Amino acid sequence: xxxxxxxxxxxxxxxxxxxxxxxxxxxxxxxxxxxxxxxxxxxxxxxxxxxxxxxxxxxxxxxxxxxxxxxxxxxxxxxxxxxxxxxxxxxxxxxxxxxxxxxxxxxxxxxxxxxxxxxxxxxxxxxxxxxxxxxxxxxxxxxxxxxxxxxxxxxxxxxxxxxxxxxxxxxxxxxxxxxxxxxxxxxxxxxxxxxxxxxxxxxxxxxxxxxxxxxxxxxxxxxxxxxxxxxxxxxxxxxxxxxxxxxxxxxxxxxxxxxxxxxxxxxxxxxxxxxxxxxxxxxxxxxxxxxxxxxxxxx
Amino acid sequence: xxxxxxxxxxxxxxxxxxxxxxxxxxxxxxxxxxxxxxxxxxxxxxxxxxxxxxxxxxxxxxxxxxxxxxxxxxxxxxxxxxxxxxxxxxxxxxxxxxxxxxxxxxxxxxxxxxxxxxxxxxxxxxxxxxxxxxxxxxxxxxxxxxxxxxxxxxxxxxxxxxxxxxxxxxxxxxxxxxxxxxxxxxxxxxxxxxxxxxxxxxxxxxxxxxxxxxxxxxxxxxxxxxxxxxxxxxxxxxxxxxxxxxxxxxxxxxxxxxxxxxxxxxxxxxxxxxxxxxxxxxxxxxxxxxxxxxxxxxxxxxxxxxxxxxxxxxxxxxxxxxxxxxxxxxxxxxxxxxxxxxxxxxxxxxxxxxxxxxxxxxxxxxxxxxxxxxxxxxxxxxxxxxxxxxxxxxxxxxxxxxxxxxxxxxxxxxxxxxxxxxxxxxxxxxxxxxxxxxxxxxxxxxxxxxxxxxxxxxxxxxxxxxxxxxxxxxxxxxxxxxxxxxxxxxxxxxxxxxxxxxxxxxxxxxxxxxx
Numbered sequence: 001x002x003x004x005x006x007x008x009x010x011x012x013x014x015x016x017x018x019x020x021x022x023x024x025x026x027x028x029x030x031x032x033x034x035x036x037x038x039x040x041x042x043x044x045x046x047x048x049x050x051x052x053x054x055x056x057x058x059x060x061x062x063x064x065x066x067x068x069x070x071x072x073x074x075x076x077x078x079x080x081x082x083x084x085x086x087x088x089x090x091x092x093x094x095x096x097x098x099x100x101x102x103x104x105x106x107x108x109x110x111x112x113x114x115x116x117x118x119x120x121x122x123x124x125x126x127x128x129x130x131x132x133x134x135x136x137x138x139x140x141x142x143x144x145x146x147x148x149x150x151x152x153x154x155x156x157x158x159x160x161x162x163x164x165x166x167x168x169x170x171x172x173x174x175x176x177x178x179x180x181x182x183x184x185x186x187x188x189x190x191x192x193x194x195x196x197x198x199x200x201x202x203x204x205x206x207x208x209x210x211x212x213x214x215x216x217x218x219x220x221x222x223x224x225x226x227x228x229x230x231x232x233x234x235x236x237x238x239x240x241x242x243x244x245x246x247x248x249x250x251x252x253x254x255x256x257x258x259x260x261x262x263x264x265x266x267x268x269x270x271x272x273x274x275x276x277x278x279x280x281x282x283x284x285x286x287x288x289x290x291x292x293x294x295x296x297x298x299x
Numbered sequence: 300x301x302x303x304x305x306x307x308x309x310x311x312x313x314x315x316x317x318x319x320x321x322x323x324x325x326x327x328x329x330x331x332x333x334x335x336x337x338x339x340x341x342x343x344x345x346x347x348x349x350x351x352x353x354x355x356x357x358x359x360x361x362x363x364x365x366x367x368x369x370x371x372x373x374x375x376x377x378x379x380x381x382x383x384x385x386x387x388x389x390x391x392x393x394x395x396x397x398x399x400x401x402x403x404x405x406x407x408x409x410x411x412x413x414x415x416x417x418x419x420x421x422x423x424x425x426x427x428x429x430x431x432x433x434x435x436x437x438x439x440x441x442x443x444x445x446x447x448x449x450x451x452x453x454x455x456x457x458x459x460x461x462x463x464x465x466x467x468x469x470x471x472x473x474x475x476x477x478x479x480x481x482x483x484x485x486x487x488x489x490x491x492x493x494x495x496x497x498x499x500x501x502x503x504x505x506x507x508x509x510x511x512x513x514x515x516x517x518x519x520x521x522x523x524x525x526x527x528x529x530x531x532x533x534x535x536x537x538x539x540x541x542x543x544x545x546x547x548x549x550x551x552x553x554x555x556x557x558x559x560x561x562x563x564x565x566x567x568x569x570x571x572x573x574x575x576x577x578x579x580x581x582x583x584x585x586x587x588x589x590x591x592x593x594x595x596x597x598x599x600x601x602x603x604x605x606x607x608x609x610x611x612x613x614x615x616x617x618x619x620x621x622x623x624x625x626x627x628x629x630x631x632x633x634x635x636x637x638x639x640x641x642x643x644x645x646x647x648x649x650x651x652x653x654x655x656x657x658x659x660x661x662x663x664x665x666x667x668x669x670x671x672x673x674x675x676x677x678x679x680x681x682x683x684x685x686x687x688x689x690x691x692x693x694x695x696x697x698x699x700x701x702x703x704x705x706x707x708x709x710x711x712x713x714x715x716x717x718x719x720x721x722x723x724x725x726x727x728x729x730x731x732x733x734x735x736x737x738x739x740x741x742x743x744x745x746x747x748x749x750x751x752x753x754x755x756x757x758x759x760x761x762x763x764x765x766x767x768x769x770x771x772x773x774x775x776x777x778x779x780x781x782x783x784x785x786x787x788x789x790x791x792x793x794x795x796x797x798x799x800x801x802x803x804x805x806x807x808x809x810x811x812x813x814x
Contacts, residue, residue, distance in 0.1 A: 003766065003768065003781060003784055005768075006768050006771060006772070006781075008771075008781055011777065013777055014318040014319045014320050014777065015319070015320050015324070015776055015777040015778055015789065015791070015792035016318070016319035016320045016321060016322035016323065016324050016792055017319050017322075017324075017776070018319075018322070018324075019775060019776075020794075021327065021328075021775075021776075021794035021795055021796035021797075022775065022794075022796030022797070022798055023775050023796075024775070026775040026776070027773065027775040030775065030777070053315070054315055054319040054322070055315075056313040056314055056315045056316075057313075057314075057315055057316055057317045058315050058317050058318070058319040058321060058322060059315030059316065059317065059318065059319060060318075060319040062318075065315075181773075184772055184773075210796075216797070217794075217795075217796035217797060217798070218796055218797030218798050218800060218801040218810075219801065220775075220796070220798055221773050221798055221801070221802050222737070222801060222802075225737055
């Protein structure tokens with residue numbers, strides 16, 4: 001890679017933000033703003049990023065950020081986009097940035113409404129799989145078997161992770177995609193693609209959280225890569241709710257899920273039986289995804 | 300109220316307007332990433348200590364001039380070494396475990412040829428008043444002359460024969476080093492202001508003491524030209540050549556009396572060179588190479604042995620010559636005894652002797668340095684010496700390295716400086732397991748078509764920052780600055796997460812405790 005290919009001038013994240021060392025969310029937003037900027041407005045619901053973006057008078061991003069209450073991200077995004085349109089700023093990209101809590105649980109109804117109205121903005125969910133900012137409480141994005149503050153040892157998260165992509169696909173929105181921080185090129189191309197489409201667009205980014213997941217801060221990228229290679233978090237996109245496409249397909253040979261789980265302390269108490277259950281579940285989801293990709297109508 | 304005044308008035312809610320760079324997050328850190336100084340296997344194995352990953356990177360970016368400047372710090376003649384060096388650098392290349400070793404010597408050759416084609420030789424200005432005399436214009440002498448000339452000293456090189464280049468010109472056959480490359484390289488040296496005095500053997504025409512009077516410092520690099528003898532009956536015949544005479548006669552266009560078939564005795568590189576050269580002579584149909592030990596014990600480079608075998612040289616092992624058989628004036632054969640190495644050394648079995656018919660014999664039994672010239676004086680006269688003269692017969696790159704080290708020593712001696720550190724310090728070598736190949740951002744697999752740039756782009760840059768940008772891409776804190784095309788850690792903001800260290804594909808960073 002050459003230095004001019006790094007597009008250093010289009011970075012929009014400042015140093016000195018308040019993310020923990022090795023934060024996946026900080027990286028995700030860095031790639032996001034770099035890909036979509038500079039004409040960008042961000043609506044931010046309560047999440048880690050509310051803290052990362054800095055306390056006034058400091059700000060961590062070169063674009064405006066509007067903080068909004070937890071359940072209202074979907075609606076505030078709609079309002080901001082319509083307001084900008086009314087003021088003649090049609091070309092400004094509006095991004096609603098929410099954590100998994102603000103997407104999967106608390107923000108779901110507002111987001112669902114906006115998706116149903118096909119509001120013209122990009123909803124980005126950076127998913128660190130629990131309410132990390134408030135102390136690692138279980139969310140509906142927490143995977144099966146994980147230990148959290150609300151499910152301490154010997155308890156564990158009993159239910160499955162909510163399949164948000166299926167929900168969004170069912171809304172029939174023009175574009176939905178998954179991405180993760182270990183594959184910045186893939187994320188950039190998806191964001192650029194989303195930016196060119198009009199209507200409600202949804203990007204689901206897996207962003208590892210070292211303190212919440214119980215990992216070394218240096219393992220962020222490694223884990224993000226493992227999540228993809230194990231099939232735990234496949235990278236794909238959905239167009240108009242019907243056309244499913246893999247964007248990073250490493251073939252049928254998947255890394256065993258054990259490798260991904262054993263690297264994280266939140267899965268430390270997981271016994272073999274539960275691990276096999278989760279592996280089975282991941283394999284099943286993978287097969288379903290492959291079937292959807294195979295049976296997708298071509299353009 | 301219009302929109303403009305709304306914006307201009309101070310809003311009643313809190314908002315951020317200052318970049319968060321005011322918040323120096325560097326003080327959160329308890330582990331600090333640092334650029335590491337680990338050796339790549341190629342540099343570890345390089346006979347010249349060349350900074351291979353660095354110039355590979357320059358070639359990859361098509362910065363040829365930069366590549367030449369990096370190469371010339373350790374090797375002033377990349378075109379020559381690209382051809383003649385046995386490239387031990389490629390033997391442990393980490394890339395080999397991924398797909399195939401990198402053809403480092405081909406990239407080196409390309410840099411050398413770029414330099415010969417694109418950089419004009421200019422008369423170097425003489426900046427210092429020290430005068431240096433160099434005896435011997437082989438690779439060691441030329442390398443020393445190059446560095447001293449480049450540093451700004453007046454350099455004079457004395458050569459015994461009428462041809463400059465020593466072993467490069469006389470010893471190495473043309474099929475291994477094309478003469479147009481060598482001649483251009485020598486022309487560049489002459490043009491850059493080095494004074495060559497040919498046909499001037501030291502001892503006969505000029506005394507070393509005279510040299511010592513004339514010059515501020517002298518470097519002796521006369522090489523090892525004195526052949527070892529076999530001490531067998533019939534060895535004085537005029538058709539029993541020693542390898543160096545044989546090769547220099549071929550290389551300088553002299554006349555040789557050859558009759559088929561040719562037998563070469565010896566197992567070193569000179570023997571292989573002689574055998575392959577003999578095969579290229581007119582009227583020679585059959586060449587055999589006879590070595591007293593087994594194939595595995597041959598000191599010659601294995602690639603060269605295989606090449607000789609491919610060309611049709613017959614290889615005979617475990618045979619020791621006993622006698623040159625003559626009929627009237629002609630050589631008709633060579634008598635050999637069977638011998639093999641065991642715990643007692645070489646044991647000879649006379650009962651299993653055999654005869655091989657031949658017309659010409661080439662003895663390649665090794666050479667020694669001829670010290671007779673220096674015996675008379677030398678005790679009172681301090682001088683520098685290097686190359687084959689000191690080490691015994693070795694390789695061109697080792698001689699070049701000796702010349703470079705001597706040049707440093709001479710400058711330190713003349714200017715009264717401390718002797719510089721010229722050897723590579725002991726450092727851990729980056730192994731294949733150390734590399735993070737998952738970061739496939741800059742790893743390209745084998746290319747179908749091959750150019751030096753594409754070949755260089757396969758280099759993984761073990762242990763060396765080759766500005767791939769992986770650390771920059773994955774830093775969540777924007778704590779990697781780009782300064783003049785290099786990546787530098789900005790410790791004001793680095794929180795010490797260690798992602799850059801873990802993800803660096805080349806292991807060029809290391810995480811240290813503390814701040």
